Amino acid sequence: MYDLVVLGGGSGGLSVATMAARFGAKVALIEKNELGGECTHSACVPSKALIEAARLVHAIRTADRFGIRVAAPEVDFPAVMARVRALVAEFAGSGDSLKAQGIDLFRGSPAFEAYDTVLIDGKTRINGQRFVIATGSRAAVPKIPGLAEVGHLDPVSLWNLTALPETLIVIGAEPSGIEFAQAFARLGSKVTVLADTDQILPREDREVSDQVQARLAADGIEFHTGVEVTKAAKNDGRTVCSWRKRVGGATGEVSGSHLLVATGRLANVEGLNLDAVGVHADPEHGIEVDESLLTRSSRIYAIGDVLLKHEFTHAAEREAAVVYQNAVLRLSKKIDYTALPWAVFVDPEVATVGLTEAVALEQHPDARVFHARFDELDRARIDGRTEGFAKVMVTPSGKILGATIVGEQASLILQEFVVAMENGLNLGDLAATTHTYPTYAGMAQTLANQFAATRHEGSLVQSALKWFLGFNKPRSEPENGTGHVVAEAESGTAAAGHSNNHGH
Numbered sequence: 001m002y003d004l005v006v007l008g009g010g011s012g013g014l015s016v017a018t019m020a021a022r023f024g025a026k027v028a029l030i031e032k033n034e035l036g037g038e039c040t041h042s043a044c045v046p047s048k049a050l051i052e053a054a055r056l057v058h059a060i061r062t063a064d065r066f067g068i069r070v071a072a073p074e075v076d077f078p079a080v081m082a083r084v085r086a087l088v089a090e091f092a093g094s095g096d097s098l099k100a101q102g103i104d105l106f107r108g109s110p111a112f113e114a115y116d117t118v119l120i121d122g123k124t125r126i127n128g129q130r131f132v133i134a135t136g137s138r139a140a141v142p143k144i145p146g147l148a149e150v151g152h153l154d155p156v157s158l159w160n161l162t163a164l165p166e167t168l169i170v171i172g173a174e175p176s177g178i179e180f181a182q183a184f185a186r187l188g189s190k191v192t193v194l195a196d197t198d199q200i201l202p203r204e205d206r207e208v209s210d211q212v213q214a215r216l217a218a219d220g221i222e223f224h225t226g227v228e229v230t231k232a233a234k235n236d237g238r239t240v241c242s243w244r245k246r247v248g249g250a251t252g253e254v255s256g257s258h259l260l261v262a263t264g265r266l267a268n269v270e271g272l273n274l275d276a277v278g279v280h281a282d283p284e285h286g287i288e289v290d291e292s293l294l295t296r297s298s299r300i301y302a303i304g305d306v307l308l309k310h311e312f313t314h315a316a317e318r319e320a321a322v323v324y325q326n327a328v329l330r331l332s333k334k335i336d337y338t339a340l341p342w343a344v345f346v347d348p349e350v351a352t353v354g355l356t357e358a359v360a361l362e363q364h365p366d367a368r369v370f371h372a373r374f375d376e377l378d379r380a381r382i383d384g385r386t387e388g389f390a391k392v393m394v395t396p397s398g399k400i401l402g403a404t405i406v407g408e409q410a411s412l413i414l415q416e417f418v419v420a421m422e423n424g425l426n427l428g429d430l431a432a433t434t435h436t437y438p439t440y441a442g443m444a445q446t447l448a449n450q451f452a453a454t455r456h457e458g459s460l461v462q463s464a465l466k467w468f469l470g471f472n473k474p475r476s477e478p479e480n481g482t483g484h485v486v487a488e489a490e491s492g493t494a495a496a497g498h499s500n501n502h503g504h
């Protein structure tokens with residue numbers, strides 16, 4: 001009898017299995033395909049490698065703004081993909097590494113027979129005290145007439161491409177679709193994005209998606225947002241997608257050498273025989289769990305993409321940590337997503353944590369919003385990477401409700417707000433922290449300084465201190481009578497703590 005049986009060897013499954021084995025639990029892991037899951041084989045690792053290659057192409061193409069003259073870069077797509085595949089192979093875990101950690105690996109498809117038993121491929125029976133379902137998700141295929149006949153790429157089959165698509169149609173404007181759109185455009189494909197939502201990256205603030213869309217349009221990408229794809233067909237060997245605007249009904253078509261569909265996810269719950277153990281699940285909604293990530297069965301937990309909640313590797317790992325504590329250490333930990341960050345790896349990067357501005361103001365009418373632009377940040381100006389902005393939403397006492405950054409190193413800058421939120425630090429604490437100069441981290445400090453300045457302005461302590469130190473006395477005009485001294489003092493205050501509170 002195993003202490004823990006994990007179904008699925010992706011980010012979540014490997015993480016919980018490793019933690020449990022390290023603690024000394026007897027662990028079995030059952031994997032149907034390849035160890036490492038989606039993140040390693042078809043998502044995070046290859047997509048970020050492709051994005052980096054595309055970023056390099058763009059840097060070379062725009063090098064002349066630094067006074068560096070280089071010939072136009074030539075993209076050897078098979079070589080780019082060869083590097084991507086080599087990286088994937090390097091990241092892919094092996095059964096041996098699990099064995100070394102004391103985890104028993106079983107290959108095949110498990111199905112629950114009873115609350116404490118799974119049967120693998122109808123042959124091998126495994127008994128366990130506790131189970132974790134971490135079988136992930138897969139790309140959903142939208143119901144578009146003709147789509148099945150024309151064929152299309154998805155985020156998995158895309159990695160089999162041997163030549164750069166000449167023209168690529170991307171259906172879907174969620175992070176993965178948008179990341180691929182920019183990467184292929186920069187590598188040299190002509191890209192068109194068809195989105196059924198009014199804005200790209202619909203989970204983000206409008207301000208964020210507008211900024212990203214403008215950048216992507218500058219990269220040559222064409223967008224049709226708020227459209228329904230009504231038909232897919234083949235014409236002279238090319239794929240033609242017809243679309244209709246949801247508002248107004250305008251129609252159009254776009255033709256491409258390749259079509260990529262990146263529209264949504266379905267949970268991998270089929271074949272597990274979950275009904276037999278009372279676990280509620282369906283592919284469209286994922287597995288139902290409570291705050292402890294326990295299913296309706298008291299022995300069976302679920303984590304990661306199979307929940308269809310927060311489809312990120314770091315979310316799966318966070319959930320794995322909670323389930324480890326509950327299933328192995330027998331604690332009663334609850335999952336808290338308040339400070340769960342996410343990023344969209346476009347250039348400029350987008351990173352968000354907590355509430356968006358609109359939701360923060362709706363839930364906390366007295367919330368304050370501080371805003372800063374990258375073209376005001378010294379490091380960004382030095383590097384010539386001045387695109388983008390950052391904003392943070394806080395309560396009047398400085399408790400961070402959310403932050404959004406669009407710009408260079410956004411995900412790194414954001415991490416400072418995540419640490420603060422996780423550990424009960426407020427924006428004032430960030431203002432009191434020394435930041436290395438000149439770095440992109442200065443963006444967090446700029447926002448924090450704005451908060452610190454508004455907090456002290458007009459406070460009793462500041463007024464008393466001013467009075468005591470004599471700063472309230474009228475200042476003498478400079479000899480030339482321009483008022484220069486006063487102006488300088490005021491601009492100093494503004495630089496240290498200018499507030500863009502949007503009047504909230």
Ligand SMILES: Cc1cc2nc3c(=O)[nH]c(=O)nc-3n(C[C@H](O)[C@H](O)[C@H](O)COP(=O)(O)OP(=O)(O)OC[C@H]3O[C@@H](n4cnc5c(N)ncnc54)[C@H](O)[C@@H]3O)c2cc1C
Nearest residue numbers: 008010011012032037038039043135136304305311312313
């Ligand atoms: C294009 C793309 C880019 C992405 N980029 C990022 C990113 O940059 N950062 C980020 O945080 N997230 C990213 N994600 C999301 C991330 O890949 C997933 O959130 C993460 O892989 C989920 O981990 P998981 O363990 O839940 O599932 P998976 O990693 O999918 O693992 C599930 C495992 O279960 C196995 N399995 C399936 N069915 C069964 C079964 N019946 N029995 C046994 N085993 C089974 C699968 O073979 C797989 O190995 C991206 C996703 C996509 C599509």
